[in-house]
Amino acid sequence: MKETTDNYFYIPQIKRRNQKAAIFKYLTIFAIIFSISFLLFFLVDIVRAGYPAFMQTKVKIEVQITEDMIENPYGAVNGKQLKIVSRAWLRDLPLLIKANPAWMNTKQEFWALANSEVDQYLKGKESRTSERDRNFVDELKKEGKIELQFNGRFLTEGDSKIPENSGIYSAIVGSLMTMIVTISIAFPIGVMTAIYLEEFAPENKFTHIIEVNINNLAAIPSILFGLLGLAIFINFFGVPRSSPLVGGITLALMSLPVIIVSSKAALKSVPASIRQAGFGLGLTKWQIVRDHVLPVAMPGILTGSIISIARAIGETAPLIIVGMIAFVPDAATSFTDSATVLPAQIFTWAGMPEKAYLERTAAAIIVLLALLLSLNAVAIYLRKKFERKW
Structure with missing residues (x-):
């Protein structure tokens, strides 16, 4: 009798749980469909306006x-x-x-x-x-x-006050030069910082404060990094305004926290048995990190770094602050020349009164999206290529 009574109360609970699970399942499916639909609508609208x-x-x-x-x-x-x-x-x-x-x-x-x-x-x-x-x-x-x-001409000419003669060549060159500076600074510094904090730094209050501040820096609005670049690099150090050099350094500062956090996570995911086996063979801490831990963590490090750089390519606010919104018809030939970048070019054209600039704005967005998707594809490829199964 007692068993029958327990089943009487137990069966409705199972039904309610199944109903809640089904509702949650349908909500997640709806959220995915809604997100994909919105993305497709956005892409179709951009292509329609830009082609x-x-x-x-x-x-x-x-x-x-x-x-x-x-x-x-x-x-x-x-x-x-x-x-x-x-x-x-x-x-x-x-x-x-x-x-x-x-x-x-x-x-x-x-x-x-x-x-x-x-x-x-x-x-x-x-x-x-x-x-x-x-x-x-x-x-x-x-x-x-x-x-x-x-x-x-759209792909071979720079910006112009004559709408039909305007193009994105100078913006593409400026973006590439800016990204070269960003990657050259952010990637080695970010990875080395992550290696030190995860593998060599002692566990104390000082390193804990550093890690907390790095995590906080990753959430700071990007425009504040632009103000920092204006105050420090331009006004104090005299780096040429509107140049790929100052833009790249500013974006490198913005990218560093994300690269450090993602690299630390990749290093932490390496099984402890690899380190223990290295110590058992008499290897030094540096030899273990260099020859065993770092190669295993490299897919995650590359993925996080590329995604961080892809985010930096699409930034406009910090580059506006350091002057990369200027009218630049000719492509830069050195890292200290005046230059503009694709996001800033898009921002400039979006505010122009001529209708011809509107379709060029959408076309430039298509080019920028293609670049971002390419970088994300590279990140996925590198992760799959170097990933090791355990």
Whole structure:
């Protein structure tokens, strides 16, 4: 009788637990589906807005090359063409003529860059072109003298005040140079600090305070690191403002806490038996760490470091503080030259009034996302490649 009574109370409890487990399961599935849906919506919207920037309107025109065009390139086109051809292309025409002296006094055919308003009209977007210019563009389209072509300038030119002539080349170069500085400083210092704290530092109150402060630094807003870079590196040490050097050092400081924490976790995950076996063979502490512990922990160290660097690539706030938001049309040639980076370029274009900059903003975001996804893929590959099964 007692057993029957116990089962009577026990069965409803099992049912309630199963119901709660099922509800929790469905909630987690819903959360995953919601997150994936939001991510897909974001990616689709960004691609939809950004892919037109990889195409640019070109106009086919015939030009009678004369010496006067070197001084007055605007005479190369007639009144109707002048309203649809980009000022950037007309500005570069004298350089093109000088580079090809055999063209003098001959008629040449060019695919000229169209201005941004004509480009927006041909892409079916809002445009400020007049009705007369639209009719002229429609005529050229019927004749096959105006069309959308791959926009190579977007990847080979720097920033420009002329929307159709702007590109991300200088920002990509600036980002790469900044990341070189960041990795060169943050990775060796972060890994060596983690090795000391985890393997060699004595267990006392001082090291505990250091570890607590490192963990706290990982949660500090990134803009504070920008203020530190401005106050210390620029104002005190005189590092050139807006340069990849000052930007890289600032991002290295921001990345250090994450690299140290992830490296310590990777070192801590190494089985203690490896250390004990090394001591049993008469190896020194340094030999054990260098030849056995560090190789085993390297996949985790690389993963944490790459993810930290990927986060630094997408940072804007600290770089704005150190001046890397400046208008930089030409790519930097040294680590002390003025430069900009992709996040800062995106921030600048997002505030521009011309519609053509909006699609370039989305296109630059696509490039930045591709770079971040590539770095994360590299982190996963390295982790799988060097991971050791126990």
